[in-house]
Amino acid sequence: MVESPPLRVVLAKVGLDGHDRGIKVVARALRDAGMQVIYAGLWQTPEAIVRTLADEDADWLGLSILSGAHMTLVPRILQMLREAGLEHVGVLVGGIIPEGDIPKLLDMGVARVFGPGTALPEIVSFLQQRSGAGHA
Amino acid sequence: MLETLLERFRQRDRLALARLVSLVARGERVEEILAGVGEAGKPARVVAVTGSGGVGKSTLVGKLIEEVRRQGQTVAVLACDPQSPLSGGALLGDRFRMPSRPDDDGVFIRSLAAAGGQGALAEHLAALIRLLEAFGFDVVLIETVGAGQGDTVVRELVDVLVLLLQPETGDDLQWEKAGLLEVADVIVIHKADLPGAERVEAQVLATLALGMGPVVPVLRISSRTGNGLQELWQTIADQPLRRGRQQSGRDLLRLAQQILAARFATAETSGRPELRQLLAEWQAGDITSSRAASALLNLLRPIGERLA
Numbered sequence: 477m478v479e480s481p482p483l484r485v486v487l488a489k490v491g492l493d494g495h496d497r498g499i500k501v502v503a504r505a506l507r508d509a510g511m512q513v514i515y516a517g518l519w520q521t522p523e524a525i526v527r528t529l530a531d532e533d534a535d536w537l538g539l540s541i542l543s544g545a546h547m548t549l550v551p552r553i554l555q556m557l558r559e560a561g562l563e564h565v566g567v568l569v570g571g572i573i574p575e576g577d578i579p580k581l582l583d584m585g586v587a588r589v590f591g592p593g594t595a596l597p598e599i600v601s602f603l604q605q606r607s608g609a610g611h612a
Numbered sequence: 613m614l615e616t617l618l619e620r621f622r623q624r625d626r627l628a629l630a631r632l633v634s635l636v637a638r639g640e641r642v643e644e645i646l647a648g649v650g651e652a653g654k655p656a657r658v659v660a661v662t663g664s665g666g667v668g669k670s671t672l673v674g675k676l677i678e679e680v681r682r683q684g685q686t687v688a689v690l691a692c693d694p695q696s697p698l699s700g701g702a703l704l705g706d707r708f709r710m711p712s713r714p715d716d717d718g719v720f721i722r723s724l725a726a727a728g729g730q731g732a733l734a735e736h737l738a739a740l741i742r743l744l745e746a747f748g749f750d751v752v753l754i755e756t757v758g759a760g761q762g763d764t765v766v767r768e769l770v771d772v773l774v775l776l777l778q779p780e781t782g783d784d785l786q787w788e789k790a791g792l793l794e795v796a797d798v799i800v801i802h803k804a805d806l807p808g809a810e811r812v813e814a815q816v817l818a819t820l821a822l823g824m825g826p827v828v829p830v831l832r833i834s835s836r837t838g839n840g841l842q843e844l845w846q847t848i849a850d851q852p853l854r855r856g857r858q859q860s861g862r863d864l865l866r867l868a869q870q871i872l873a874a875r876f877a878t879a880e881t882s883g884r885p886e887l888r889q890l891l892a893e894w895q896a897g898d899i900t901s902s903r904a905a906s907a908l909l910n911l912l913r914p915i916g917e918r919l920a
């Protein structure tokens with residue numbers, strides 16, 4: 477039985493949104509669950525995020541958006557991931573996302589949306605389960 | 613699968629490079645990978661930046677990236693952060709401080725988790741450097757986990773070791789302690805815009821003056837104001853390429869050790885019966901440790917080369 481290597485997760489905030497408390501709490505929880513968290517920080521452009529995912533050989537991208545720009549930024553990032561040959565990277569979205577937008581984001585290819593009040597173990601177990609099943 | 617990756621690597625596919633870095637950093641299939649990527653066209657200049665936590669390693673590396681690019685050279689960065697001994701997890705926050713243009717193919721930044729401190733990292737560092745060199749980078753910058761005894765190991769793997777100090781680091785007796793100043797090829801008094809930088813510089817120079825070793829450049833640098841950065845890169849670029857000259861017994865031994873460690877890991881994870889039997893005999897005390905070690909060396913040879 478070969479032990480699977482630790483998951484590599486890039487956490488980033490896109491656009492002009494300066495609220496990074498939540499993403500730091502998530503970073504800590506994923507670290508404590510044994511994952512390798514690459515913290516890309518605030519004010520990232522979609523281009524910079526895609527480059528980071530490529531160079532870091534990441535398994536997952538966690539985006540935190542509290543600015544309301546998710547319906548613009550998320551499809552752009554998903555499109556750029558496909559163009560860069562990174563469709564194997566799973567995308568999670570967290571932050572303030574209106575209920576009505578969640579199904580649209582999932583349709584676009586987001587793996588899951590975690591809103592305020594999400595328990596940290598829920599995020600951890602989601603990543604572990606999804607990665608166990610067929611994830612490279 | 614690995615063959616495809618290696619082929620893509622030889623076509624200079626960045627995603628293939630990133631995946632191979634992952635494999636080598638985990639100690640997987642190192643031997644085949646190194647054989648498959650070929651030799652470097654020309655040796656890279658390999659520079660390690662070390663210093664205690666918070667001294668500004670990531671920030672300075674970020675600034676050095678800019679300097680290197682200004683010279684028209686390409687650069688790969690290995691940014692190392694510690695890995696939790698408890699969970700195995702890591703928060704890799706270095707690249708956050710290394711802004712680079714996402715469309716610039718001349719910069720590759722990779723964060724690495726160093727398990728068990730510097731020693732374990734160094735085990736794979738030589739192989740990682742060879743990989744980046746084979747991809748064609750002119751410069752490889754390594755940000756270490758932090759200063760300590762482990763730096764002597766890193767020093768042997770790189771051309772230039774840059775030690776970062778900052779104002780208010782302690783009294784001058786700190787510098788007399790063995791192991792820190794003596795491994796450095798270039799010493800940087802970082803955050804030189806803060807008060808106290810001149811005093812630290814004077815203490816370091818006084819300590820160095822007592823030694824018999826070669827003259828080590830000491831520079832006051834401020835990443836905030838940008839003062840001294842150009843001189844710093846020039847100083848680093850003027851240092852002789854140590855690795856080339858030292859490519860003797862030590863380097864070869866280290867590579868052999870890595871290959872051996874990788875073979876052991878493969879044998880262990882695949883549960884090879886001979887290995888299990890050997891371990892059992894040794895643990896039961898049926899054979900001595902030195903005998904078991906010889907048997908292990910023989911067992912780890914590729915089939916066909918094994919002694920009867």
